[in-house]
Structure formats: C-alpha cells, structure tokens
Amino acid sequence: MSAHDVHVMRQAVLRFLGSLDTERRAAATAAFGSPERTEWSYLPGPRPGLPLVAMTSRQQELALALLETGCGVAGARAARGVIELERVRRRLVTGVEEIDGDRYWFRVFGEPGGVDPWAWRVNGHHLAVHITVVGDSIAVTPSFLGAEPAMVPSGPQRGQRLLVDEEEMGRALLAELAPHQRSIAITSEVAADDILTRNDPVADLDRIPRGLSYAEMSTPSKDLLERLVRRYFDRAPGWYGQTCWRDALDAGLDKATFAWTGSDRRGQGHYYCVAGPTFLLEYDNTQDDANHIHSVWRDLRNDWGGDLLARHYADHH
Template identity: 50%
Template sequence: MANSASGNAAAGRMSAAARSLLDSLSPAQRAQAWAPFDVEDRREFMYVPGPRPGLGLWEMNADQQGHAMRLLATGLSERGLATAQAIMGLEEILAGIERAAGKGAWQRRDPGYYWFRVLGEPGGMDPWTWKVGGHHLAVHMTVVGDRIAGAPQFFGANPARVPDGHPKAGTRTLPEEEDLARALVADLTPGQWEVAVRPAPVPQDIITRDDPVADVGGIPSGLMYNDMGAGPRDTLARLIRCYLGRVVPDAADAAWAEIEAAGLDRVAFTWAGHTDPGNGHYYAVLGPTFLLEYDNTQNDANHVHTVWRDLRNDWGEDLLAMHYAAHRHRE
C-alpha cells in the first residue's frame, strides 16, 4: 500500500477537490452529484454512450466544470489525465464521422456527456468514493483514510486512429497499450508464439464487459511470464505498468507491489487474432491479483476497449475489509 505521507497528500487533494466541486453546485445539482457511500450504483460502471448517475459536465457552468476536471486530475497521472481528455475529445470527432456518413448516432456524441459523482463524505473518518463515467471512460477512486484504490478503470477510443480527411488525421489514442503488446508478440520464439497467440476466435469485446465482479473464468490461457525470454518479460512488465500508470502513483504503486508480491511468474499473456495492424485483435494479461483486457475489433479494428480490474481491490473492497475489521476490533 502507499506510504502514509504520500497517501495522506493524495487523499487530501482528492478530498479538497471533491468538496470544492460540491460546494460550487446549486442544491439541485448537488442532489445529483452526491449520494451516500452505500448507494446501489457504487459498484457499477458502463462504457457505452448514455446517461450515468451523477451530474454531467454539460449541466455545469465553466467554473463548476473546472472544479470537476480538477477532481479528475487528483486521481489520474499526468499521462492518464491527458488520455482521459483525449477520449472525451474524440466524441466530437466521432460525431463528425457519423454525421458525414449519414448516421444518427452522432447526436449522442458530446464531450460534455461525462458524469461526476461523489459517494460519502470527502475527508471524513468513513470511506468515500468518487467516480467519473461516460462513453469509453470509467474512473473510480475509493478513499479509506490515507489509502487509495484506483480500480476498475476503463479507457476506450473510437476512432483509435483519426482517419484521413480530418485535421487531426493520424492521431492515436491509447497507442502504448497496442504497441507494447505487439512488441511482446514480435519478440516471442516460434514455440512461445504457439502458446501465446491464437488466430481465432477473436472476442468481439472485452470478455468481462462491465460486470461488477470480474469473472476471469472465460479468459483464455496463455504464455506464462517465466516461459518468456528476458525481452518479452521486460515488455510485459512495461505493459502492466502502462495500465496501472493511468492513475496517481499512490494507487499505481500499491497495485504493482501486490502484483509483485503475488508473483510475476504467475502472470500469463494471451493474444487472439492476426498480428498484422488493421486486423481485429484482443489480448489479456491475467495474474492472481489483476486482469488487463484489450479489444480492437469494431469499426474495422479502429475502436479500442481496455480495462484494468483489480481482482482483490476493485471498488476498494480490500481496503474496506481492512477498515471494517479494524473498526470492529476497536469496538
């Protein structure tokens, strides 16, 4: 877990930002943005377009939007925040693509269609949570004292590479998640390739979808870390850190420490689909404490879904268990 000093600082920044956002809202807005910690939707997320519980950016004035984005920045790393903002910005690009194609779906695309929600009392003695959700973005942070849990996290991109004809043509969102996995596969020996790579079938989405509890039973078996050479092992570690590194170091470092403690030798990588760019593909990285999934099959393999699930501490469940156990002991 994060050390006390850094944890206190990060948790304090989140508490201050959450309180500032709530204080900037009207009573009616606050009723949308805040709910008790044990509200039913605490352990829910979606990544398709559509409304979420909470207050949408589009319902806020400029000052309130600034408070909302500062809250998001307290939970994400510099790279993670830039990626989240890029994902939001893709909604305008996607709307233009759909409008030009004569599709009506563009009406659901808006960078303001992202909802912010605070559950519980920020900075209090009891656990609290904040979450941000909308199309292709689901950020969840649970704060228990000075400790932070940052999963699950969903980041997606459509288009993953902006097509020709647009001023931002060629711009890629989530490039490292694809490039590192491709580099790992390219560095495998023929025998390792046979274990790790399955040409078909290719899942048409992440297998765990948006289930509150990630069921890893359907994740294909793959090549174990210890059965790789030094190069692929290094790339796999970098790939894992890429996903964890979307969130602030306090949460990312704690998750990485648990992955190492559980044993990198127990981590497996699997790829499904062709390895040539432009073809639909999927991969998963599964260990005792975590799951990463990546899928790029829709819209001519230019539509990416990625998720990080913490199999012990999604929704802060591990931190909450320790908190409640300590509370019972004090009683």
C-alpha cells in the same frame, strides 16, 4: 501514500461540490452504500450523476481537475483524451459540433469531509474512472479507457491516435515471442469481440484465456510484458502505480499470463489479456475495421476498494 495525497483529493472534490447549487449537488451525490457505486458501463447512454454538459464552465474545470488527483498525470491526460476524442467522433458522425456532446457523468458517494469511506467516479462513453477512499488509502479500479476512432481518419485531427502504447506494446510482445511461444500465447484465431469481463462488478478470471506464462518467456519478452503492465498502472498516480507493481511482484509475476486472440495484422481484429495474481488487463480492437479500442485494468483484490473496505470494517466492527 501520505495523508497529504488524500487531503489534496478531498479538497478538490469539496471544491467541486461547493461550486454546485442545490439541484446540481443532488444529482452529483449519492450514499456510499448505493448499489449504483458498483454499476458502470463503457457504452453510450445516460448515467446517474451530473454530466459535464449540465455544468457551468467553472464547474467543468473543477470536475475535470479531479482527474489529476485520481489518475495521475498520464492517466488524466488519457482520460481527457477520451473526452476530446468523443467530440471528434460526434463531429465525424454528424458533421457538426454538438453543443451537448460532453456526456460524462460525475458522482460522489458518501461524505468527502467525513471519516467514513467515500468515493467518486466519472462515467461516460469509453471512460470509467472509479476512486474509492478509505482513511488515507485509495483504490483506483475498475479503470476503463476506450478510443473510437483509435486513429482519426479525416478532419483537422487526421492521424491522431489514442491508447497508442496499449496497442503497440501488446504487438511488440507478441512479435518478440518465439514460434513455439506464439502458438501457446495465441489461443484463438478469432478475436474476442469485446473485453471478456464486460462491465461486471467482479472480474471473473474463468472467462480469460490462459495463454503463455511469464515464467516461460525469454528475458526480452519478460521485459516487454513488464512494460505493458506498468503502462496500465500509469493510469493511477505514480505512487499508487508503484504500489501496485510491488504487489504484483510480491504475489509472483511468474504466475502472470499473456494471451492473444485474432490476427496480428493491422486493420484486423485482435484482443489480448494479461492476468496476474493481483491484476487483470484486457484490450480489444475489433470494431470498425480494428479502429475502435477498449482497454480495462481490474485489481483482483481491490476493485471498488474491496480489500481496503474489508480491513476498515474489520477494524471498526
């Protein structure tokens, strides 16, 4: 990564903050050391911060522009898709267009214009983007995307799907496995009813089923697992996703595991996870007749900028 990338992000955040009046800016900012920085949720409900609905149209434009700087092209497209799908969900539930429907909260922690670590995030129903900046380096996890409905059942967007690759790539990997490999990968006939790490600040691998290791897979299966992992890494800017991939390879992809619980039939609840030395991916689709997806990427070393901050404080204290 170059200092230019952080500079672009920093300027985008400063433009957003500069567009806010005193009251809005107070809602949109907090100290970097605030415990709220690592408190998050993917459920409906209010969050600390400034919601889109409380912004002017120009402020909304500047806020949403942050997504491209922290999530890359594909990740930003998916994040915007979550926000749009929430509008669709509300129309399906209420039958009307809700004027206060954009309940996604933006918050900046610390001083983007200074030299100390800082962060920004977007939180709301089925969306959690967390970006931590330390010098010229960033961390982008926890990263959560959800889809309700995963496929729109009616209305103008009927048939529209979100998080298609996360589902189809997982299914393709399971289908590619030989029978004896499937028996190892499928750890339960009952699907986990949610991601197992929930919204915990620290991802606990003890909750995760082991399943089938990468080392035990055939070459085609290994290729499918690699594609699945890289699909989640695409939620970050391209250069960052490449760094995460190199880190995963250096740590030993043979140690990665793939586990599935529940049915492999469409319309029935299912869950999968991929765990490696440096990362954890979780996906579930169990609610609403398996039309309600949760998916999360956790960096086991660098959630919330863990490793970056440790090095920073070691160098400066």
